[in-house]
Amino acid sequence: xxxxIGAILLALVMVFGLIGAIICLERVPAGYVGVxxxxxxxxxxxxxxxxxxLVPPTKKITTYSIGIEQSYLTAEDKGDSRExxxxxxxxxxxxxxxxxxxxxxxFDEGSVASTFVTFKGKSGETIKDTFIKPKVIAWTQEVSAxxxxxxxxxxxxxxxxxxLDTYLREKFDVYGIIIDTVNFTDISVDAETAAAIQKKVxxxxxxxxxxxxxxxxxxxxxxxxxxxxxAAQQAIVEAEAAAEVVRIExxxxxxxxxxxxxxxxxxxxxxxxxEQWNGVVPKVTSSSGTIIDFDSLD
Numbered sequence: 001x002x003x004x005i006g007a008i009l010l011a012l013v014m015v016f017g018l019i020g021a022i023i024c025l026e027r028v029p030a031g032y033v034g035v036x037x038x039x040x041x042x043x044x045x046x047x048x049x050x051x052x053x054l055v056p057p058t059k060k061i062t063t064y065s066i067g068i069e070q071s072y073l074t075a076e077d078k079g080d081s082r083e084x085x086x087x088x089x090x091x092x093x094x095x096x097x098x099x100x101x102x103x104x105x106x107f108d109e110g111s112v113a114s115t116f117v118t119f120k121g122k123s124g125e126t127i128k129d130t131f132i133k134p135k136v137i138a139w140t141q142e143v144s145a146x147x148x149x150x151x152x153x154x155x156x157x158x159x160x161x162x163x164l165d166t167y168l169r170e171k172f173d174v175y176g177i178i179i180d181t182v183n184f185t186d187i188s189v190d191a192e193t194a195a196a197i198q199k200k201v202x203x204x205x206x207x208x209x210x211x212x213x214x215x216x217x218x219x220x221x222x223x224x225x226x227x228x229x230x231a232a233q234q235a236i237v238e239a240e241a242a243a244e245v246v247r248i249e250x251x252x253x254x255x256x257x258x259x260x261x262x263x264x265x266x267x268x269x270x271x272x273x274x275e276q277w278n279g280v281v282p283k284v285t286s287s288s289g290t291i292i293d294f295d296s297l298d
Contacts, residue, residue: 031067032124033109035116036060047112062116064107064124068180073133074100075186080128086186087137089144089152095193097144097152100186103136103168103179111176118175132177139171140164150200153187 028034028049036046037060072081088096107115107124119127143164144152152160165182172179 026061028061028063032063032065033107033112034061034063035112037062037116037121047109062121062123064112064115066106066109066112068104068106069128070102070104071128071133072100072102073136074102076100085133087140089141091144091149091152092146093148095149095189097149098188099140099184101136101140101182102185103182105132105172105180106178108176108178115176127177131175132172135171136168136182139168143167149189149193153189153193154200157184157187 026034033047033049072078073085073087074081075084075086086098086100088098090096105128115127119131122130143160147156147160151157161182161184165179168179168182
């Protein structure tokens, strides 16, 4: 009888032990870590990684995502934005712009215990809704207040986005929250502002076109000048070459004449005369003022 009672008691102990073990089992999801809070002594510094853990009833686990989480502040019905969470930002010229924004974040695994204390035990999801999103809005407004609406809505949007990304990372870093990316997904303004922006864009485009045309004209003029200078230089070279040819020919002819003149001795002249005589005596000749007609002598 005693044996049966002992067996029953043992079975009961095992059942209650199994139930207790099941109750004390806590699961940390993949991509998360859990901060253990001891009800008897506060945070004991223990951080649990993903998986199942046996946690005593006197302890509580609060989870934080260390994987990238995507969040939205938008009028669109997507992600974690079930309501219109788009917001307005101020500009340096007194305008307001309505923006939709998306960002990704995660908690620093090495700082989650401190984050738990800073936010008084709130979960990562609660921190996102009550701290991260409001701060993203407030700090975005601080950045936008330094720019005119034409920059935010126009050609400097990418640069402003990059500045905001850096600014938010620095701001959230002290809280153990890492901002990975921030992007404006939509920016809208009223009709009057949109018209003013379009006017500015058109003026800038016209100015750029005028600058391009002026630069093109300048380049063409420079090119024409270079062509003219080359043509003039070529004409000079050709004229100098022609003059040099004439000079050389003249020098050659003069030199030849000098050589011929130097070679004409009286004897050579007489010889040339003799070689050129055809044997016919002149019909008329004169000497000392007397003229003789040889034909009349016949």
